[in-house]
Amino acid sequence: MSRHGLLELEAVLAIAARNSFRAAAPELGLSTTALSNLIGKVEGQLGVRLFNRTTRSVSLTDAGRAFVEQVAPALREIQEAMATARSQQEIPAGTLRINAFASGAREILAPLLLEFLRRYPQVHIDLVTEGRIVDIVAEGFDMGIRTADLVPSDMIAVPLGPPRSFAVVATPSYFEANGKPSVPPDLLSHRCVRIRLPNGALYRWHFEKEGKSVQIDVDGPITLDEATLARIAVLEGIGIGFFMEADVREDIAVGRLERVLQDWTPPTAPLCLYYPGRKNPPAAFRAFVEMARTLVRGAMRSV
Template identity: 40%
Template sequence: MNERPTLAELSAFAAVARHLSFRAAAEALDIGPSTLSHMIRDLEARLGVRLFNRTTRSVALTEAGQRFAGRVHPLLEGLDDALDEVGSAGDTARGRLRISASETVAALLLRRTVPAFLQRFPDVTLDLVAEPQFTDIVAGGYDAAFRLGEAVPLDMVAVKIGGPSRMVTVAAPAYLAGHAAPQTPSELTGHALIASRTPAGRPQQWEFGRNGEVIRIEAEGRLVLNRTELMTRAALAGLGIAYVPERIAAAHLETGALRLLLDDWCPSYPGLSLYYPGHRLVPARLRAFIAVLRAVPP
């Protein structure tokens, strides 16, 4: 190896190794895919080894690439920490803040928290990634993520946001005008249920509890949707009964556009937490986001 790789080349390699996609990595780095591909070829030429196996449909690390990634990722993280430490000396929040959240949580954040944060900290770019499944925030290059309190990994620092939450069953008055409201979870089987499915394709369970009794129903319906807000809209349209987070339905319950069903059968569970790696320096931009999150919760 005649020359050391440049920092730009190492960052490019780390992005492709993280995303296993040249297009996604190029978008994350805000450069063109052809430019990124050229940088990786130059890096491989400098090292004298192939780092990725490429086909028209997939990208995978070679054995040498996997070993190299194991060395490069900690080095870049250490550099980021050093830059954050220097940049936070004046306690100024700046740079890119990358956060992972479910689509439901992302929608809630966009109502009040995100607008307040962007207004207060104009030097921060918020990269809010809505994902259907939980992700490894370290491997994914995130600063932080949201989960229910009971699901936060033990090696992470958790910041509780708000109080307990719960899932509720709701329907529009138009639907209930032609159907008797269920009094117990077992009576839901006679209703039009707005259903959803797990990533594996199974019907999503609706869970109810009261006085120590727990009832789980595999909700089957003629309408199956994969977005919480779409399920709420379907309920508003009178298409049946939906099972959604109470926070999503709250505004519609207040106006009477939706009615709460089986209230005493819908128990609460630990609320949301923002979490981040405990072994890394907390950058000023993340501290700023946490401060706004506490002052203006979703």
Template identity: 40%
Template sequence: MPVDRSDLADFTYFLAISKHRSFRRAGIELGVSASALSHSLKGLEARLGVRLLNRTNRSVTLTTAGEQLRDAISQPFDAIGHAIEALNNFRDTPSGRIRLNVMQDAVPLLLGPVMPTFVDRYPDVDIDLVVSNRMVDVIEEGFDAGIRYGGTVPQDMIASRLSADFRWVVAASPAYLERFGVPIHPDDLRSHRCLRLRLGNDRIYQWEFDKGPEHIEIDVPGSITIDESGAAMAFVRGAVGLLFVAEPIVAPLVERGELKLVLEDWATPGPGFYMYHPSRRQIPTGLRLLSDLIRELRPMGL
């Protein structure tokens, strides 16, 4: 059966759907609507004369024919993508599109300071940025890479450091400390109002403290649980409670006297930001350029 141009486009759509098992997520990666993907796949199945996908309201799975087609065409299409990406070596200005999943804290601390320079240098590189503290599978969700704190990077990924390490500290507003007192030892937190932290994997974080050989973990009390830094900062500035936070986030507020640090002699060092990506994928040129620029400008040291 001869292959026409529409088949080639539909094969690309089919591969994205087979990877994500979702028309919606495949559409996000490709920049097309889920309905357009559905129409494309119906046309491809009609031309081929076989069903490639089993579709329900809840799931998308490959048929046996779909699995065979995916296995047969994945490698050639990957090779085409790599060849197109390699053309950046011959362009005066690199181009392309990269999709990043970035935790919220990295935006103002890491990306904000470098983006003006990046868009000036590489105006033809488009960045699709999704900001989320939730742990996501960057492969399944169609991202080229993610940026997270080093201690939370999945172990099966290739990770590269983007910042120096920094301390995790406890911050409070002067008004809170005047009303409720200053904790001297981590155990004192059990009688304080604390802003509890929900991690990207939905686990409630137990605050960790180190002093010499001593290590303490405390499931702090508090009526508010937060998974977003903006809300946490608003609450700690409003004297709602104590906050366990990366020091660079609160450093400007501490310098201006809007917040104070407590339990500083128990502050815990932690890994900085890392960029991570699947080991089996070629790194897109735009992603490499962004990583190199962060290391060049070093907005958080390195």
């Protein structure tokens, strides 16, 4: 093995865990082609094939399976030793990989992420936003950001603020021309900006009041899958939109948008930072968690 064999070993284990070069490559910060070339070099140095590769599948050979079984425990010990050494850092440095859904990332980008980078310029944050729920440990993230009800029970969770809520909004001119809905079914006679979920399904707008839940399959002239695009459409007077309140809070405050059906959009679960328990977290990790706790203390005092 080369003097840079740690990356090579991590690459073998990542591919073995996912049975896919394509899925393992982003975790390692490599292109699929570069990863394939790296494994080819490892196999050449060992003199055996570690993986059976076809155009449709990847699987370990017998030699590869034996190699992984012996290497995996040793690599874990090396990684733990490195983590212990990094934990002795006094100045936060290195990379923090964070997984979040887009609306949560928008809420904490300025008050937490960017403020953290200003305070600790030697840290790099790699933020990945996606709608699907991921296993942050298996996919190589240090921490995740989701609503409290979606945080796995075996994770440590740090609330990032008070409960969140949805907001139904449109421009004042739209409501002047079309009237305001007073109950959720009234939306069926309005033009609405429809929402497509990451799985391709159309989102039904959810409402609740006094224990009664209502789901409305709205109709309208446009369907979008990204909240910032939907906000633009609503601000242009296309129709009524359904957003996380934080995404349109400023628009409501200055009068660009008006909120309706507020009594049907009660508070929901708060946003949380979550992560697995770690014996010797590096300084950057510890500093980020502490700043998150400080953020929530400030947010709760302002409520």
